[in-house]
Amino acid sequence: DSGVTQTPKHLITATGQRVTLRCSPRSGDLSVYWYQQSLDQGLQFLIQYYNGEERAKGNILERFSAQQFPDLHSELNLSSLELGDSALYFCASSVPTGATEAFFGQGTRLTVV
């Protein structure tokens, strides 16, 4: 158990819908990363938050957004979902910035039908 909790574990939704994925980092970790893992694109870095502020941005679509709350949990919002958004979404956390190892959650498997 890495100490990073992601909910839900599985999510099935229809095209055009909006979903929210939640991540609780390890106790004391200030940095949260979000990744999308798909068969054809590998592990894509989406976005990183540090202590509530956006720190780094990767290949995140405009339909996707994220935030980190004062209690340091983070949410990834995916809207206007398309079939191609079906993937595993991982959250990782680290202390205190990214220049240390990151610990990953179990992921949320999103299926868009």
Place this chain on the structure above:
Amino acid sequence: AQSVSQHNHHVILSEAASLELGCNYSYGGTVNLFWYVQYPGQHLQLLLKYFSGDPLVKGIKGFEAEFIKSKFSFNLRKPSVQWSDTAEYFCAVIEWDTDKLIFGTGTRLQVFP
């Protein structure tokens, strides 16, 4: 843009064979380097990391990696693989000045008894 390349997408070995997985990164500044492993159906776990000092680092389960700065490489090695090493292996780099944690596309390792 910074990138991480893993040259071997799929490696098939017999037990007791030696393993070397290639990893090259494109960033010229100060970096931290990691190898993560993802066993089937599980989240990513850290195998080993390099921050500074001895460029030959040892990780868990008999894995080691060598950082060669002049070649921008961080290859993973294991002298004798086991069936339980069947997994996907990801090389990752954090750039000190951006804090982005970027992963390679991964190498799927299958070890047959």
